[in-house]
Amino acid sequence: MAGVELRPEGRLFAYSLIFLITEILVTLFFVAGTHGWIVPLESPRTTDFASFYAAGKLAAAGTAQLAYDQAAHQAAEWAATEPGIKYQFFFYPPVFLLLAAPLSYLPYLVAFYVFEVATLLLFLAALWPILRPAGWRWLIPTLAFTAVFWTLVLGQNAFLTAALFAIGTRLLDRRPGIAGLALGGLIFKPHLGLLIPVALVAGRNWRAIGGAAVAAGGLILLSGVLFGWNTWAAFIAAFTGAHGTYENGRIELAGMITVFGAARMLGVPTALAYAAQAFAALAAAAAVAWLFWRRAPLPLRAAALIAGTLLAVPVLLLYDLMLLAVAGTWLLAHARDHGTRRGDLVTLIAGYVVPLMCYPIGLMLSVGIAPVATAAVLIATVRRSRDS
Numbered sequence: 001m002a003g004v005e006l007r008p009e010g011r012l013f014a015y016s017l018i019f020l021i022t023e024i025l026v027t028l029f030f031v032a033g034t035h036g037w038i039v040p041l042e043s044p045r046t047t048d049f050a051s052f053y054a055a056g057k058l059a060a061a062g063t064a065q066l067a068y069d070q071a072a073h074q075a076a077e078w079a080a081t082e083p084g085i086k087y088q089f090f091f092y093p094p095v096f097l098l099l100a101a102p103l104s105y106l107p108y109l110v111a112f113y114v115f116e117v118a119t120l121l122l123f124l125a126a127l128w129p130i131l132r133p134a135g136w137r138w139l140i141p142t143l144a145f146t147a148v149f150w151t152l153v154l155g156q157n158a159f160l161t162a163a164l165f166a167i168g169t170r171l172l173d174r175r176p177g178i179a180g181l182a183l184g185g186l187i188f189k190p191h192l193g194l195l196i197p198v199a200l201v202a203g204r205n206w207r208a209i210g211g212a213a214v215a216a217g218g219l220i221l222l223s224g225v226l227f228g229w230n231t232w233a234a235f236i237a238a239f240t241g242a243h244g245t246y247e248n249g250r251i252e253l254a255g256m257i258t259v260f261g262a263a264r265m266l267g268v269p270t271a272l273a274y275a276a277q278a279f280a281a282l283a284a285a286a287a288v289a290w291l292f293w294r295r296a297p298l299p300l301r302a303a304a305l306i307a308g309t310l311l312a313v314p315v316l317l318l319y320d321l322m323l324l325a326v327a328g329t330w331l332l333a334h335a336r337d338h339g340t341r342r343g344d345l346v347t348l349i350a351g352y353v354v355p356l357m358c359y360p361i362g363l364m365l366s367v368g369i370a371p372v373a374t375a376a377v378l379i380a381t382v383r384r385s386r387d388s
Contacts, residue, residue: 013137020144030153047155049112050077051088056100064097064227068234080108089251091242094223094231096188116152119159123322126166130329134336142329146355147321158322161189165309166326169302172208180211187216191313192320198285199305203292246315254362257321260314262368277314280371284308287382296385299334303327304385307378311371321355321370327377328352334384341387347373347380 054076055067066072168182259280263273306327354373
């Protein structure tokens with residue numbers, strides 16, 4: 001409205017709302033383009049969800065082990081969508097089939113929207129207790145976070161992983177057993193649990209360790225009983241060769257958000273890229289262990305664990321930046337109660353913008369910026385801990 005000046009917070013929500021509306025329109029454009037409603041497609045398109053759905057179909061048919069046979073899995077993807085789509089890999093453990101198999105009884109598009117909407121609502125419900133003191137309007141910039149867009153258009157499961165991290169960290173002090181159950185649920189994407197044992201052991205969170213062990217062990221046992229232990233053998237065989245998929249360019253490097261991916265984009269040899277990743281993982285583990293050992297305030301421990309995980313894991317893609325939303329929310333929660341520090345605002349803005357910019361910058365300049373933002377969030381967390 002002419003003559004009305006918005007205060008900084010008002011501008012934030014106004015810009016976020018504009019950005020959210022833009023993302024919704026772009027998402028609808030992507031959906032229309034994928035289905036050939038704008039221009040005819042030279043070849044059919046799909047999303048990563050085709051991989052989940054096809055694996056679920058094979059599991060529901062009693063042939064879960066074939067989810068790890070690329071020829072059989074590709075045939076199932078084509079049957080679920082249409083012949084000729086680009087193959088979507090499936091390297092998830094059989095635990096994920098516990099979710100994929102029931103979804104496969106629904107029509108493909110119905111299953112897609114049920115999965116994405118349900119996991120998005122779960123993510124918002126998990127984050128809301130952290131956001132609530134700041135007011136409902138903070139849902140607008142949360143939904144406008146670009147990783148939300150990437151998760152939806154790629155048909156991925158990052159809302160679920162972010163929700164489990166949010167629940168697990170939020171309940172760590174008050175309900176450690178339940179927190180452990182949530183963190184143990186990440187066994188469906190086990191590499192994201194890399195730093196969880198480090199954090200829980202350093203923090204002497206024995207009940208949380210017990211809960212995580214119960215959840216992970218129970219899900220493994222249930223999947224083995226339902227789908228057969230030969231399915232686990234097939235998964236292990238596929239998983240041990242999965243690194244080649246990420247090393248030989250079959251997964252686009254510009255979509256990777258790790259130190260390993262950034263190093264490979266710069267032309268660093270694979271062995272040295274892994275060495276750089278190992279150094280980042282050790283540094284992140286040390287920071288997480290230190291904060292948990294000294295029992296830093298929960299928001300800082302939570303932010304460190306989540307940002308540290310993003311820095312430590314060698315294989316993560318664009319949609320996994322959903323975790324940065326949870327880490328940033330925890331930092332904002334601490335700043336709300338203890339004030340801001342110099343550089344905090346820049347760090348949070350950078351973390352917010354990175355999911356939007358890292359892919360085009362990676363494509364155009366072959367430079368990976370996501371690890372820089374992740375490291376900045378972790379460093380800001382450590383700095384706040386030293387000052388508190």
